[in-house]
Amino acid sequence: MKNLFYIFSALLLLSACGDNTKKQTPTRKTITKQQVAVPEFNSDSAYMFIEKQVAFGPRVPNTIEHANCAQFIYDKLKDYSDTALIQNFKTRAYNNEVLNGKNIIGSFNPENGNRILLCAHWDTRPYADYDLDPDNHQKPIDGANDGGSGVGVLLEIARQINLSKPGIGVDIIFFDVEDYGPPQELQMYGSNFWGLGSQYWSQNLHDPDYVARYGILLDMVGATDATFLMEGHSMLYAAGILKKVWTIGNRLGYTQYFLFDSAGYIDDDHKYVNEITKIPTIDIIHLESESSGSSFFEHWHTLGDTMDKIDKETLKAVGQTLLTVIYEEK
Ligand code: AHN
Ligand code: ZN
Numbered sequence: 001m002k003n004l005f006y007i008f009s010a011l012l013l014l015s016a017c018g019d020n021t022k023k024q025t026p027t028r029k030t031i032t033k034q035q036v037a038v039p040e041f042n043s044d045s046a047y048m049f050i051e052k053q054v055a056f057g058p059r060v061p062n063t064i065e066h067a068n069c070a071q072f073i074y075d076k077l078k079d080y081s082d083t084a085l086i087q088n089f090k091t092r093a094y095n096n097e098v099l100n101g102k103n104i105i106g107s108f109n110p111e112n113g114n115r116i117l118l119c120a121h122w123d124t125r126p127y128a129d130y131d132l133d134p135d136n137h138q139k140p141i142d143g144a145n146d147g148g149s150g151v152g153v154l155l156e157i158a159r160q161i162n163l164s165k166p167g168i169g170v171d172i173i174f175f176d177v178e179d180y181g182p183p184q185e186l187q188m189y190g191s192n193f194w195g196l197g198s199q200y201w202s203q204n205l206h207d208p209d210y211v212a213r214y215g216i217l218l219d220m221v222g223a224t225d226a227t228f229l230m231e232g233h234s235m236l237y238a239a240g241i242l243k244k245v246w247t248i249g250n251r252l253g254y255t256q257y258f259l260f261d262s263a264g265y266i267d268d269d270h271k272y273v274n275e276i277t278k279i280p281t282i283d284i285i286h287l288e289s290e291s292s293g294s295s296f297f298e299h300w301h302t303l304g305d306t307m308d309k310i311d312k313e314t315l316k317a318v319g320q321t322l323l324t325v326i327y328e329e330k
Contacts, residue, residue: 036167038327039160041319043312049076050144050152050222053122054307058140059147060126061099061177070102073122073151073174080158081106081172089200094182094193101176103201108161112169116329117215117279118157118322120150121178121197121269129183130301137183144307145286146300147179149222153319160323168329171212175201175269191267198269202276214241215281216325217270221318223297224311226286228258228318232265238280245282248324254317263287263294284318 052072057065070086078084087103104122109115124143128136142148154172161170176197192199215238220226228249234242249258265271270281287294299305 036164036327038324039164041160041316041323042156043316043319045159046152046156046315046319047310047312048152049155050148050310051307053148053151054142054144058126058142059122059124060140061101061123061180062097066123069122070104070176073104073155076155077104077106077158077172077174080155080162081108082110083107085206087201087204087206089197089204091177091196091200093177093180093196094186099177099180099196101197101200103176103197103206104174105206106158106172107169108158108171109165109169113211114329115169115171115212116326117171117173117212117273117281118154118218119173119175119198119215119269119273119281120154120218121176121195122147122151122174123176123179123197124148125179125301127183128301128303129185131303136303137185139303141301141303142306143179144310145220145222145297145305149220149310149315150218153218153221153315153322156315156319157322157326161326166327166329168326170326171210173201178269194267195269195272198272199276202272205277212279214238215270215273215279216241216245216322217268217273217281217283217285218318219268219283220286220297220300221284222310222314223286223299224309224314226257226297226311226314227288228284229261229263229287229289229294230259231263231268231283231285231287233268233271233274234282235262236265237270237274238282241280242282245284245321245325248328249317249321252317252320252324254321257314257317258321259289261289263289 056069084106124147181194
C-alpha cells in the first residue's frame, strides 16, 4: 500500500515538473468551486402531475375530491422531500361558510439556513363565474391551469431536487383556499376573501422561526403561449427577484414567455406573503397585455379551464427557468 502511495506521488511530481505552464493550476480550488449541474425539467412528468389532479375532479374545499387530492399531493411531496407536513386550518369564507383547509408543505435540505420558498395554490374555484354561459356560473371548474399547473411544475421540481441536491435549502408550499373568493355578482365583499390559505400560513408559520431569502409563486403557468408580465405587487415588494428570474428565463431562450412589460396589481397569495411575512415574493402569473391594462388567461374561471389547454412547452419554460434559478443560487 505504502509503495503504491510513493509511486503515485512520484508520478504526480513528474507530471507537475513536466509541464511548467500548468504549474499554477489550483486543482483543489476548482473542485470545491464546482456547482451542481442544473437538471433537465421533464415536462411529461409535470403534465402527468396535472392530469392526476384533474382526474380527482374539482378540488373544492369541504368535498371528497379535495380531500383525496390533498392525500395525493402530500404523498408525492413526502416521497421527494426531507420533511413533509400538512397544516390543517379552518377559515371563514365571504358567505360565512367554515372551510377546512390544508396547506401542504415540503422541505429540502432543512439544515441549510440559506433558503428560498416556492409556492402555488392547489384548490380550485367552486364557481365558473366568468363562463360565457350563465347556467354554468354555479358549477365548479376543472382548474387544469388555475390550480393544477403550478402544483404540477412544483412537484416535478421536487422530484428533480430529490434526484440531485442543490446548494441551497428549498421549501415548497401548496396553499389551500386561494380561489374561494366572492363570485362576480358579489364583488362588494372586497378582495380579502381570496388567498385564505396563504393568509393563514403567513399568520401561523408552520415553523415559528421560518425564514426564506425570497419566494416565487406560480399561478396559471400551463396554457399555450402564456405570457408572464411584471405584476404590480411583485415589482413593489421584490423587483430585484423578478428581474433575476426574468433575465434567466430570457437567457435560456424563453423570450416569448417572460416579458418585461408592466401589469396591474393582482391580489394573489404572494400579496399576503409579502405584506404579512415580509419575505419578498414574486408571482409568475399568466397575464395578457391589453390596451385597458392586463387580463387573466382566456379560460380563467370558466368550465373551459381543462386539460387540453395545458401545453408542455409552457411547463418546460417555467420549470427549466426555476430549476436554473435554484441550482445557480449561492
Ligand atoms: C382576484 O381576482 C382578486 N385574485 C385573483 C387571484 C387568482 C384567482 N388567481 C387564480 N385564481
Ligand atoms: Zn382562480
